[in-house]
Amino acid sequence: MLDLMGAEKAPPLVKEAVEAFEPEVIGISVRNIDDQRMENPRFLVDQAKDVISRCRDSSNAHIVLGGSGYSIFPQSVLAYLNADMGIQGEGETAFPILLARIEAGSKLLGVPGLFVAGLGQLGIKQLQRNLDQLPFPDPNLWSASALEDSDTWVPIQTRRGCPMDCSYCSTKTIEGRIIRKRSAETVADMIQRYVEAGFQHFHFVDNVFNLPPSYAGALCQSMVKRGLPVSWRCILYPGGLDRELVRIMAKAGCAEASLGFESGCDRILRGMNKRFTTEDVRQASEMLAHEGIRQIGFLLLGGPGETKASVEESFAFVDSLRLEAVKITVGIRIYPHTALARTAVQEGIIGPDDDLLFPKFYLTPGLEDWLSETIGEWAGSRPHWIL
Numbered sequence: 240m241l242d243l244m245g246a247e248k249a250p251p252l253v254k255e256a257v258e259a260f261e262p263e264v265i266g267i268s269v270r271n272i273d274d275q276r277m278e279n280p281r282f283l284v285d286q287a288k289d290v291i292s293r294c295r296d297s298s299n300a301h302i303v304l305g306g307s308g309y310s311i312f313p314q315s316v317l318a319y320l321n322a323d324m325g326i327q328g329e330g331e332t333a334f335p336i337l338l339a340r341i342e343a344g345s346k347l348l349g350v351p352g353l354f355v356a357g358l359g360q361l362g363i364k365q366l367q368r369n370l371d372q373l374p375f376p377d378p379n380l381w382s383a384s385a386l387e388d389s390d391t392w393v394p395i396q397t398r399r400g401c402p403m404d405c406s407y408c409s410t411k412t413i414e415g416r417i418i419r420k421r422s423a424e425t426v427a428d429m430i431q432r433y434v435e436a437g438f439q440h441f442h443f444v445d446n447v448f449n450l451p452p453s454y455a456g457a458l459c460q461s462m463v464k465r466g467l468p469v470s471w472r473c474i475l476y477p478g479g480l481d482r483e484l485v486r487i488m489a490k491a492g493c494a495e496a497s498l499g500f501e502s503g504c505d506r507i508l509r510g511m512n513k514r515f516t517t518e519d520v521r522q523a524s525e526m527l528a529h530e531g532i533r534q535i536g537f538l539l540l541g542g543p544g545e546t547k548a549s550v551e552e553s554f555a556f557v558d559s560l561r562l563e564a565v566k567i568t569v570g571i572r573i574y575p576h577t578a579l580a581r582t583a584v585q586e587g588i589i590g591p592d593d594d595l596l597f598p599k600f601y602l603t604p605g606l607e608d609w610l611s612e613t614i615g616e617w618a619g620s621r622p623h624w625i626l
Contacts, residue, residue: 240380243290253293264338265294268306269316277570277600284308288320301341305330307413311574313354315596327352328364331373366414370399370421375429378436392442392472393433397426397458401446403476406511406578407542407571410446420454427461434467441471447499448473449480456484459491470494477523478515489530496532498523501539503556504549511542512578517556528561536562540610541602542571543582547609554617566625569610570600
């Protein structure tokens with residue numbers, strides 16, 4: 240395994256690893272398509288293109304793509320990167336099946352989620368029902384430098400799938416709408432293994448940590464029972480958060496929570512299909528503050544129905560909360576198979592056949608210059624605002 244995250248000199252690392260190992264198959268994970276910034280966006284797929292080029296220079300191995308970014312655009316990313324194959328969806332089951340077929344020289348038809356260059360899709364994407372059947376990454380896969388770095392936060396995914404249907408979100412395309420969970424005890428066992436290996440900081444990368452609330456509570460109880468000396472982060476859905484869950488989260492080591500509310504205007508929240516109100520957000524913020532949990536808020540500005548008044552309402556709202564940081568995004572990245580994409584087609588912002596691999600954004604006409612100017616004015620006296 241070669242981890243290129245943060246690598247300063249990726250090309251020589253790729254060349255060295257490929258030539259030393261002489262692989263028959265090279266898997267490349269494509270997590271992000273772009274940085275979701277409307278102003279001067281970075282098209283991150285080109286990084287994978289460079290890696291593939293280095294692999295081609297040093298090997299005749301089959302190159303197989305995977306990852307969440309790839310899964311949103313399986314056909315177009317495969318073509319753009321000139322790879323041999325790609326697996327859309329969860330690869331823990333599909334990739335071993337593919338490797339066995341390649342090794343045996345068998346036909347590839349029916350491998351779950353498989354796309355092959357020149358042939359298209361050969362197998363329907365499948366989702367793993369029982370996540371406990373899938374192993375967690377071994378702590379030994381981490382580098383020694385990661386263990387020594389006090390800023391290393393180990394990512395943990397305990398659930399997959401999200402039923403919330405936010406208007407702009409691509410999660411259901413990647414993971415489906417049904418929440419699938421690892422058992423709380425399995426997750427706590429994994430964290431304990433990592434603690435014994437020397438790690439202390441963890442980041443729950445679940446779409447939302449508190450859905451379902453009963454599961455979140457059981458997981459925290461399992462961590463408390465083990466007395467794990469850990470600090471962790473998560474993302475919370477502001478609707479339905481209760482004091483008892485927040486209390487046990489703090490007891491289990493929660494140090495920071497991101498409140499994904501995106502707007503401080505109830506009308507805009509309804510348009511995004513958020514199932515909570517600004518009052519729910521306020522109560523969630525107060526509960527977190529009471530337990531000493533650091534809070535980060537998010538504003539996603541410029542979507543359908545946004546006005547100058549709704550933007551100013553959002554700014555005043557985040558000012559009224561006890562947030563340590565506010566991350567502000569202007570313009571919403573349009574992903575396929577979302578309500579936002581359908582709206583953008585209806586309004587002529589994108590065409591019905593646009594596959595959206597190259598980033599396109601929704602920004603309410605007439606707000607462009609005003610938003611930039613107004614954000615600058617507000618942020619000037621608010622150092623905790625991150626643009």
